[in-house]
Amino acid sequence: MATGRTHRPATRSRGIPEATVARLPLYLRALTALSERSVPTVSSEELAAAAGVNSAKLRKDFSYLGSYGTRGVGYDVEYLVYQISRELGLTQDWPVVIVGIGNLGAALANYGGFASRGFRVAALIDADPAMAGKPVAGLPVRHTDELESIIRDNGVSIGVIATPAGAAQQVCDRLVTAGVTSILNFAPTVLSVPEGVDVRKVDLSIELQILAFHEQRKAGEETGPAAAAASRAGTPARTAPGTGGGKGPEGDVPAVMPA
């Protein structure tokens, strides 16, 4: 039963609830957009709208970080950007490796948001010898043989797995052994990792299946307000995800375009 150690509840976080942590990047993106427009201060109401949450939640979230607002006024945009960045650990540079340079890996490598905020793609790694040396997003693809040395030489602690499912666990094991302690997994597999290693999963087909579930409900129960696309002509009709939406945070904010 050597595989008995998996998951995670890293709720060892000194105080900040996990749900709040998951929303901080959302706020940060909204704040960055405001900052670029040189907006000096913002109220919880405005910022919440931009981030797609409600203001009470936002204020509660910020209260875990400290008292960074001014009553009667709002929050100082630059100051908040800094505080949230620091809290998220984005004031330092995180070298990241991407393993598996297929379509998805290439997409990730080209994704602007990656590099923008504290993350730096240290290397792209693929098992196919034919890929080795080929430039993707301006970086030469390295062969899997070099995985361990790349990680050690660059002090990489975050790895992204974009390989086929069959290779994911093996890649994961090598990453962990070499010193990676956080993994973002795009392969549709459950990864086993030792305690202390964090895994987050992005699973396309799961997201689609959740949508299908709600879609089926809609079709079944025609109670729906038919919802013709009435809104959003003149006013920016804000609408909650209504029927479902779900677990995670909802919504983002306009930002720079990824390639």
Add this chain to the structure above:
Amino acid sequence: MATGRTHRPATRSRGIPEATVARLPLYLRALTALSERSVPTVSSEELAAAAGVNSAKLRKDFSYLGSYGTRGVGYDVEYLVYQISRELGLTQDWPVVIVGIGNLGAALANYGGFASRGFRVAALIDADPAMAGKPVAGLPVRHTDELESIIRDNGVSIGVIATPAGAAQQVCDRLVTAGVTSILNFAPTVLSVPEGVDVRKVDLSIELQILAFHEQRKAGEETGPAAAAASRAGTPARTAPGTGGGKGPEGDVPAVMPA
């Protein structure tokens, strides 16, 4: 929102909890693997291990669907596969369009899990006229002009947005107007949609930032057991004082910015 307490009775039907819905695809995947190995029955303990959850949660989840197990024995694999598929709406065929055929869009188009389970890529759509007609994943890319007709002709109700952030809202509006009621959004933007339309978001950079947060914590305090590879040369990362002492704004905050 604003002022009135619009108590929306969103929960009207005998609902399966959202958290449970989000796990059903996970169970389904594990069950499918068992099915392919011709395993006839499985216990909650075994299945939970395969899906990466604990058995109590799994049993509770299944209890919302009905009593599909046999005490003293376990669950019939084939039967459960069918029940969950039906619950998720996967026994019907869902035509899907993918808009934005860059690296990511192509990756999605090629993703096997897409087609495998109830979903069928009805069309790939891109705004670039140079892309039109080019085959991606065996399908010819269609131009955005055809978006509305494609959706209507194929009865598409699920759309995937893989465009740059700047185009996402516009694409979203057109999808919704044409009849799409569920959207999977890969662009880092908040989408506004009318009530009744479901949006799920997949945001890479947010996932990475959440990992960075935990990574920073690990570096800061070597809590408990696995202190293993955490401290390797290269990722020192200064200790996060976190909420040390209290939540006074001072502490280590180097009165930056606001000036």
Add this chain to the structure above:
DNA sequence: GTTTGTGAACAGTTTCACAGCT
């Protein structure tokens, strides 16, 4: 004996509503 199904206890999250500061 084994394993499910579930009420009840517990934990985490969101919302409310208002006191307190500016």
Add this chain to the structure above:
DNA sequence: AGCTGTGAAACTGTTCACAAAC
């Protein structure tokens, strides 16, 4: 006046532990 910060209430999700079914 306006807006933050936060206890308390309401809600959602998880874990426990055991009776019931095989």
